[in-house]
Amino acid sequence: MxxxxxxxxxxxxxxxxxxxxxxxxxxxxxxxxxxxxxxxxxxxxxxxxxxxxxxxxxxxxxxxxxxxxxxxxxxxxxxxxxxxxxxxxxxxxxxxxxxxxxxxxxxxxxxxxxxxxxxxxxxxxxxxxxxxxxxxxxxxxxxxxxxxxxxxxxxxxxxxxxxxxxxxxxxxxxxxxxxxxxxxxxxxxxxxxxxxxxxxxxxxxxxxxxxxxxxxxxxxxxxxxxxxxxxxxxxxxxxxxxxxxxxxxxxxxxxxxxxxxxxxxxxxxxxxxxxxxxxxxxxxxxxxxxxxxxxxxxxxxxxxxxxxxxxxxxxxxxxxxxxxxxxxxxxxxxDWAPVKLDREQFRVIGYLCENGRLQVNRINACLRDYNLKVDEVSFVKDLTATGLVYLIDHQVIALATIRCQTVTTKDGFFCADNNTGRLSRWVAKNYPELARYY
Known part of the structure; x- marks a missing residue:
C-alpha cells in the first residue's frame, strides 16, 4: 500500500x-x-x-x-x-x-x-x-x-x-x-x-x-x-x-x-x-x-x-x-525537479562528489582548469541556498546530501540527492535516453 x-x-x-x-x-x-x-x-x-x-x-x-x-x-x-x-x-x-x-x-x-x-x-x-x-x-x-x-x-x-x-x-x-x-x-x-x-x-x-x-x-x-x-x-x-x-x-x-x-x-x-x-x-x-x-x-x-x-x-x-x-x-x-546548476556550480558540485569537501578559498583554484572564476562569497551564498551543500566553520563547503548525483541534459545541468532514486525516476520520465546511466 x-x-x-x-x-x-x-x-x-x-x-x-x-x-x-x-x-x-x-x-x-x-x-x-x-x-x-x-x-x-x-x-x-x-x-x-x-x-x-x-x-x-x-x-x-x-x-x-x-x-x-x-x-x-x-x-x-x-x-x-x-x-x-x-x-x-x-x-x-x-x-x-x-x-x-x-x-x-x-x-x-x-x-x-x-x-x-x-x-x-x-x-x-x-x-x-x-x-x-x-x-x-x-x-x-x-x-x-x-x-x-x-x-x-x-x-x-x-x-x-x-x-x-x-x-x-x-x-x-x-x-x-x-x-x-x-x-x-x-x-x-x-x-x-x-x-x-x-x-x-x-x-x-x-x-x-x-x-x-x-x-x-x-x-x-x-x-x-x-x-x-x-x-x-x-x-x-x-x-x-x-x-x-x-x-x-x-x-x-x-x-x-x-x-x-x-x-x-x-x-x-x-x-x-x-x-x-x-x-x-x-x-x-x-x-x-x-x-x-x-x-x-x-x-x-x-x-x-x-x-x-x-x-x-x-x-x-x-x-x-x-x-x-x-x-x-x-x-x-x-512537479518535482532537481536543482538546476550553472556551469560553475556544476563543476564545484562535481568536485564535492569526488572529494567530499572544498575550502572556500580554493574554489577558484578548482575552477581554474575550466577557465572559470567566481566571487567566492556570493558563490557560496547561492550554492548553500540550493540545499545541496552547507558551510563548515565559515571556511569549508561540504555536501548536505546522502547520495549526490548530477545529470547533464540538453536543457542544462541538474543535481539532487538520489538516495531514494528520485533523481533516477525524474531522468527516466523527462530524459528517457539517459535513463540507463542512472
Missing amino acids: TINTLADLLMQIRDAESKVIDARGIEHAPTIGAMYEGLTQRMLNETILDGLGVKVVRNSFIRFAPGLVSKEFDIMVIEGEGTPIPYLEEQFEVELRQVIAVIQVKKTLNPKQFKDGILNLRNIVETADLLDVGVSTKYQHDMYASAFHSITGESLVFGNKLRKHFSSVTREGVFYALKWEAVLPARILLGYNGYKTEGGLRNVFCGFLKPDGKSAETRVWGSSPLHLPNLIVCGDTSIIKNNGLPYILPMTEDQWIVYTSTFGNPMMHLIEVIWSRMCYMYGLNPEIFGEDLTVKGVNTFISTNVVNINGQRSWNFHYYSVPKQRLSKVSADR
Whole structure:
C-alpha cells in the first residue's frame, strides 16, 4: 500500500466513522471525546509498520523521571511497552525515549479548545526543560544535523564540536529549537470539526499568538516555535511546521519560515510526520513514501526571527497574507525537479562528489582548469541556498546530501540527492535516453 492509498483510506475511515459517532446522539462530553480518541487510535493503527514493536496507546502519560510525570495525553505512538497504571485498563506510563508522537484530539476546534490543545502539548516541552535532556542517540543527532543544515545552510558542528558561535541570534535560536525537536516526540493537534476553511484555522492560530489589541510585548508566553505543535489539523486543513521532520524551507533573509498551511487530505501529513521519525529510528527505506515526483502545494503562513524586547530575546512572528480565493482550495501539486546548476556550480558540485569537501578559498583554484572564476562569497551564498551543500566553520563547503548525483541534459545541468532514486525516476520520465546511466 502506498502512502497516498493509506492516506485516502484514513480519510474514508475518518469520514465514515465520525458520522457513526455523531448519529449516536450522545451528549455526554467525556464519552464523545473518548469515542473520537478511539477513532483516532484506530486510524493510527493503520499507519503502524509491521515488525517494529510500535503501538498506539490512549489516555496515557510520559514519565520523564521518578516522580516527574506529564499530563494525560489522548493518544501516543510509542516504541515497546509502557508500564500499566494500576486499576486503569489500557493506560500506561511511558518513558520519554519511547514516545514517537503525541496527539491531542478535539471533536470540535474553537478558540478555547485550540488553546487547550496547544497548552496541553506544550507541557511536554516545559517538563523536559526541567531536566538535562539532550541528544543521546545517533538517530537524534542525524535528525538534528540534517534539519539544521537544511534550514540554515550551516554545519551543526564548528571545530568538530557542536557550534557555540552563530552568524545571527536567529540562527542561534533555530539551533536550540531544532535540538529539542530532535529529542522530543512530534506534537500534533487533531481536530475533526470546527474551522471549515484554511483561512479560519490560520486566523485562530494568529489570535492565539497575539491576542486582539495586544502588542508584541504582551505576546503569549511560551510562544516560541519550539513550544508550538509540529502539525495542526482541522477538517481538511493542515498547518505544518517546517522543522526538517520532514518539511523543510531554507531560511530567507534571516527569517525561519516556520509554518505553512494547505488544504486537502490532512492524513498525508499525519503519516509523514510520524513516518519521518521512524525512518531515522529504524533505518527504514525512504521509498516507503512512494511516488515522489510531485510536491504538495502549500501557502506560506508564519516566519519568525529573534528580536530584543526590553532587553530580552524574544521570537517575533510575521504573518503572511494569502488571497482568500487561494485558501481552502485543494492546493495544486507541482512537479518535482532537481536543482538546476550553472556551469560553475556544476563543476564545484562535481568536485564535492569526488572529494567530499572544498575550502572556500580554493574554489577558484578548482575552477581554474575550466577557465572559470567566481566571487567566492556570493558563490557560496547561492550554492548553500540550493540545499545541496552547507558551510563548515565559515571556511569549508561540504555536501548536505546522502547520495549526490548530477545529470547533464540538453536543457542544462541538474543535481539532487538520489538516495531514494528520485533523481533516477525524474531522468527516466523527462530524459528517457539517459535513463540507463542512472
